[in-house]
Amino acid sequence: MKQSICGGFLRATVMALGIAGMMAAGGAQAEDAYPSRTITIVVPHPPGGAVDGVARLFADKLKAQLHESVIVENRPGASGMIGAAYVARAKPDGYTLYINASIHSINPLLYKKKITFDAVKDFTAVSLLAQGALIFSVNPKVPAHTVEQFITDVKADPNKYTFATSGFGSAGHLAAAQFLYDAHISKVPIVLYRGSAPALSDLVGGQVSAIMDPMLSSLPLVQSGKLRALAVTGKARSPLLPNVPTMREAGMKDFEFYSWYGLWSPAKLPPEILSKLEAASSKIMDSPEMKERLKALGFESSYKNSADFTAYIESEMARYKKVIDAAHITVS
Template sequence: MRSRPVSGRAMCHPRCGGRASCRWRRGRQWRCGWGTSERLRIEGLRTIKANPQRASGVRHDAHAALRRIRVSPWRRLGHDEGCSFQELPMFARLTRRAALAAALLALPATAFAQSWPTRPVTMIIPFAAGGPTDVLGRVMAERMSQILGQQVIVENVGGAGGMTGTARVARQGQDGYSFVLGTVGTHAVNQTLYKEPLYNAATDFAPVTLIAEVPLILITRKDFPASNLQEFIAYVKANQSKLQYASAGAGSAVHLGCLYLNSVIATNDVTHVPYRGSAPAIQDLVGGRVDYMCEISSTALPHIQGGTVKALATMTSARAAVLPDLRTAQEQGLQGFEAYTWNAFFMHKAVDPAILARLRAVTIEAMDTAAVRDRLVALGATMAVPDRRGGPYLQRLVESEIAKWAGPIRASGATQ
């Protein structure tokens, strides 16, 4: 490697006596080995290679490498001790701070990722506390905290059908210390429901893993004048301008389910009342202030069992394991009708691949924990099977769901 001298006047130090071994000559270029920044990088890599378990001590290793080089920088760069420091090329005269920065930047990013996380991690749940997505997220967070050895903090950031919280990860989550629990609403429906969505669900995220699929249940206030789906359809058709249906927010899975149902049974004049999450929506349903909902089974179940609401149909092709006696919409005459939601983790699109892989492994380990699996199944969830847990599968799911719901949403005229 060749480097130009600092000036044409540069010459050997008087003590070298013009020996042939000195590589510094008047008017000639300096021939030496690697530069300081390259040697810093090599020193750091050697340290990590010798002890890969000390990835968390990268700063210490960089400092140590710097100290070794600074003992005699011109000697390490290939000069006799007679050559003075002032005669070194300018790039070699780095300050301690600049050299350390160069060393840290040169070290591979995976060295930092190996020790992830070194502080608490935030799980963004883009809906209000107490709702079905929140319940599932908190069950997962507790076990994931145990596996990681760092707390997984649950933060509820509702608004805009889940887009507000989801957008935070898309914009600020590149450091790997926040991720979002997404749904069919946040990562499919909102892309068509809103004319100007806050993010591109297909390109702005790195898919982690699919966790579970959850059926929707058609529930009504307990005094609603219908005891099955066909009676419900007849009553809604005759009174649609007087009725209201609730949801966890525009674009939520709960909104999607009833939007789809209303379009199929031709009752699009029913008023939609969006809430900031399922919990306040169900509260008003129990209180009789709204007429019906297409609620996620995990949230609807305790109210059905408690008799505070009435369940009329399971909105999937198969009956829910937690409500085996409740007939499906297909069994009650709506052939081919199916509405459900799913839950999955997503990170920022630019997150380090090693961190993404680590979170995926931790998520799967939590899913396979018997206590977690039993709790979620008891809430009505169907856990994702192994061949549906990879990032590529989740990416394909998001893209297909966006296309699947675009037509019904546009046909309903619900685009905002």
């Protein structure tokens, strides 16, 4: 009788261990199964701008890498903060991702009291994707054909001129503010728009005079003659605009500015999902096809993994703070 009881106990123990093992294996399989449903990439700007363009290129390739549907959802407003706040509140399961430009790291330096999330702590920085210089362009009716002439004309009659920006705190906004500060121009307003598309529309129509804007959105208008490029903000001339000087060549000492684009998720993304997204991002951004497509739009692939991207954000925020403080940029 005792032997039978012991045998039953052993059998029950083995079965229990077997069930536990099956459950553990099932849990591991569930983790390995990511993704198993549609992934949404939130873009906190309207369709048609540079961020949207980069996001849609990336989403198409991410779908192929992860073998799952990937959609882009535009949630514009408040210089990107509406979409960012939405992502900050989302579940960190890898199914809600976020692509934005450098404005994500600029907003907390400007909206210290109004921002409802922490742009660093409430997000996992997954990877840096791309970066690109801006085009300093003007409406063709503006007389100036050089940066030097533009500065002279503006100083002679500042009331005739305005700068457009695709968003308060965007790379274009800070670049314009730095230019005006460096050129000692204080009376030219920077007009805020909700995205590149409406800003460029008004620039073409002559409602505003100038803009510093990513190539993806501005280049077609320059190439068609609807806008005139005075300079590019990169270290070297763009192969897409070989006859357009850099800001340094145009006489603006040490002037160099880029818009960069990154991939984030909500904070506390599980390490195994982060690793999958890092690997997928690396393959996408390092592929010859992606590099060529970005190059044609005025960008370069600039992949960084999560740790390096996090460090890069920290250094960029320190640089942006210097520009904001020097130019006295404040939220009205």
